[in-house]
Amino acid sequence: MVNWIWMGMIVFSVIFGAANGKMEKVAEAAFGGAQTGVTVCLGLISILVFWMGLMRIAEDAGLIRMISRIMAPVVRRLFPDVPTDHPAMGYILSNMSANLLGLGNAATPMGIKAMQELQKLNVNPTIATPAMCTLLALNTASITLVPTTMIAIRMNFGSLHPADIVAPTLLATLVSTGVAIIVDRWYRKRNKIPPTSHTIDKTGARPPTSLYKPSAPAGGG
Amino acid sequence: MISLIQIISTWTIPVLIAFIPLYASFRKIPVYESFIDGAKDGFQTAIGIIPHLVGMMTAISMFRASGAMEAFVGLLRPLLEGFGVPGEVLPLALLRPITGAGSLAFVTDLIKEHGPDSFVARIASTIQGSTDTTLYVLTVYFGAVGIRNSRYALKVGLFSDFIGFFAAVAACWLMFGLV
Numbered sequence: 001m002v003n004w005i006w007m008g009m010i011v012f013s014v015i016f017g018a019a020n021g022k023m024e025k026v027a028e029a030a031f032g033g034a035q036t037g038v039t040v041c042l043g044l045i046s047i048l049v050f051w052m053g054l055m056r057i058a059e060d061a062g063l064i065r066m067i068s069r070i071m072a073p074v075v076r077r078l079f080p081d082v083p084t085d086h087p088a089m090g091y092i093l094s095n096m097s098a099n100l101l102g103l104g105n106a107a108t109p110m111g112i113k114a115m116q117e118l119q120k121l122n123v124n125p126t127i128a129t130p131a132m133c134t135l136l137a138l139n140t141a142s143i144t145l146v147p148t149t150m151i152a153i154r155m156n157f158g159s160l161h162p163a164d165i166v167a168p169t170l171l172a173t174l175v176s177t178g179v180a181i182i183v184d185r186w187y188r189k190r191n192k193i194p195p196t197s198h199t200i201d202k203t204g205a206r207p208p209t210s211l212y213k214p215s216a217p218a219g220g221g
Numbered sequence: 222m223i224s225l226i227q228i229i230s231t232w233t234i235p236v237l238i239a240f241i242p243l244y245a246s247f248r249k250i251p252v253y254e255s256f257i258d259g260a261k262d263g264f265q266t267a268i269g270i271i272p273h274l275v276g277m278m279t280a281i282s283m284f285r286a287s288g289a290m291e292a293f294v295g296l297l298r299p300l301l302e303g304f305g306v307p308g309e310v311l312p313l314a315l316l317r318p319i320t321g322a323g324s325l326a327f328v329t330d331l332i333k334e335h336g337p338d339s340f341v342a343r344i345a346s347t348i349q350g351s352t353d354t355t356l357y358v359l360t361v362y363f364g365a366v367g368i369r370n371s372r373y374a375l376k377v378g379l380f381s382d383f384i385g386f387f388a389a390v391a392a393c394w395l396m397f398g399l400v
Contacts, residue, residue: 015289025286025287033282040274041267044270045264052263053260116366140354140382147349149325157337162337183376187373191372
């Protein structure tokens, strides 16, 4: 679908550009956009390097494992095919907590770490696993307790009650997160094949997650 | 309430930054070496994302510059105004899933134009706060691990953005609209 959207945007841009006589601007925008892409990435370097360094300390100290053990019962139901004591769980939980507090910058590296851990469970490394899709769904709908950035901007412009968007934001994200989980579940059931997780062996049987051993060889692939 | 939020948002990160190495030191972890190891990963990741982001940003800015974005907004406007969505926030619905920075700029512009406590600004702020940059998140997260086939993830993300948009509008009517 990304393929279609991407191509569609470019093709429509050229068609509209031609119709509106804005071809020059479209060409300019292509290179301007490319530059923005690099600029955004360069901006991400500092954040990613710092947070992923800090997260490694947390991982080595056993903090990630600890968080995941405490909150496992809640998230286990959302990620049935990820073994409970797998490091991915810890990163998923940290990512969700950061989103909850509106710490967007901190949530991204944790989400990426979670994806990297989930990728280790992936038999076919170019195809997303159901767990990856669920993580993405939770991130795009992300329950927000404190919309930090928006409160800050409203303060800047002299709002009388900068935080009064907290309640509607929480309400709206509760709805969208609920919907995201339901829709994700629906697709998950519909798209059973192909198996892309360690916990699904070659015969397609799904052993209980407690049987998972970190040293088990990847099936298929 | 506001002071509590301010305290949370200013204290969380510094406390976390101090607590993690401190705790690790108690567990006899060589914290600096550990940090450098992880930081190297972060650098690799940031560099790996560049092609993905360049591709996406190019398409978005072309789309905007050609007038195609405007045309799509014009097409949808009469339909959405029937649902109580102010026309001013419409481009936000299209921008939000594609670009976080772009939509934030758009919301900031609306706040400046209409005042921070106006109904339009509150709706826009709520939308911005309660939805996410689906395409960016998908590009960055899947790009970082080399996933090419994202399966149904984009559909789920965009659908929840769509629901989040209307939920934000409804929540604002509920909280501020009847005053």
